[in-house]
Amino acid sequence: MSSALAHDILELTLEHLVLVSLSMAIAAAIAIPAGILLTRRAFLQRWVLGFANIMQTVPSLALFGFLIPLPFLGGIGKHTAIVALVLYALLPILRNTLTGIMNVDPAVRESAVAMGMTGRQLLWEVELPLAIRTILAGLRIATVTTIGTATIAAAIGGGGLGVFIFRGLASVDTTLLLAGAVPAALIALAADRGLEWVEHKLSPV
């Protein structure tokens, strides 16, 4: 392997990591509070989950395409890629936050209320600790998927390891394809393992 290629791999891997981490941070910042809100406002569930569901069903390449003509969110470049990746990551996090909290034993919630916990105490001391594993599992699924989907970001100038893959496809160059695919797969594996470990560490019992 030439040192130029090695240098490129390192650079694009970093770019890929930045793309994924930013997207996941934004997605979590939206989806976890939204999921909590949905447990308090049941009538919103259909609408919000429906929206997140639809976002998941749009083929990823098409979603990137749709975003290009949009003002603010769209255009060519990293920020458009991040918007698309966030939209993809919302559903698993949202759904798992909702499920995790709704699955807290009703008897436990009932006694928390009857003991005189405030809404905030119920959330922070009972619901979130008991739901944390499920929420993190959602985050893990979303992260692993995003690492793969982020390779498509290169199609709209988002950079990352996808650059190798598209270049490799265009020039029928297996080495380039592998230079993109292998690091992406390794990142996905590492993220999966890492988040699994965190999940285990944070589980309440």
Add this chain to the structure above:
Amino acid sequence: MPFDERLLRKREREGRFELMSPLVSFQQVSARIGQKDILYDLSFDVEAGETLVLLGRSGSGKTTALKMVNGVLLPSAGAVLIEGIPTTAWNLIRLRRRIGYVIQDAGLFPHFTVAANVGLVPRLEGWQSRDIEARTQHLLTQVGLPPAQFGTRYPRELSGGQRQRVGVARALAADPPLLLLDEPFGALDPVTRVELQQQFLDLRKGLDKTALLVTHDVREALLLGTRIGVLHDGRLVFLGERSEFLKSRNKEVQAFHTCLEEKWRETI
């Protein structure tokens, strides 16, 4: 009871002058959940120091009545007065911390140790951790769970009976004047149930507590209740002492009589 001047002063400060009002008073309470009427025109008092048992079949509205006491449900008509103040006027968080609550299968927090479960309300109330620890140890000892052995365990490491004991200790933690118990011994095997019922009687003798207990078990009602109220289809069809209960000619009360063994029936 000796005249407690401090209590009177405290009540005066808080603007409460009725010294002898019942601890809990249901005044023509109706409950409607969604489109369904659960309770109709329910009126009764729970006097300080007594254990009133609400007896009824499933769906009779007894749990609904219980949940009206700590303001988990509010009446759709009428009023529930606690210490003379309607639940709609209470700060519900304050009210609930003054009421111990025990439910079937305990409802312990699975991610808290036994000690943390018992010490919860004192902690919410901002007690010093030293006081919480002392209180927790005292209560665990009182319900027959040596704190050194059980304090650091998690609820899933306990038997059903032990969990229920922790549930009772937790309800007593902040020394509330009133206890609400919803089928507290319902999920236990018969032997453990009798043990815990006996322990409840012993505890009550030692502590000056008022209790409102809900059950479908007529033997439990007769064993634990100083008075028994019978709920049927959302109405209070009987309220009286044990001897009156055994003599009653009310149809629903007689339906409960038939569940009793000979030993009890002879006394009718």
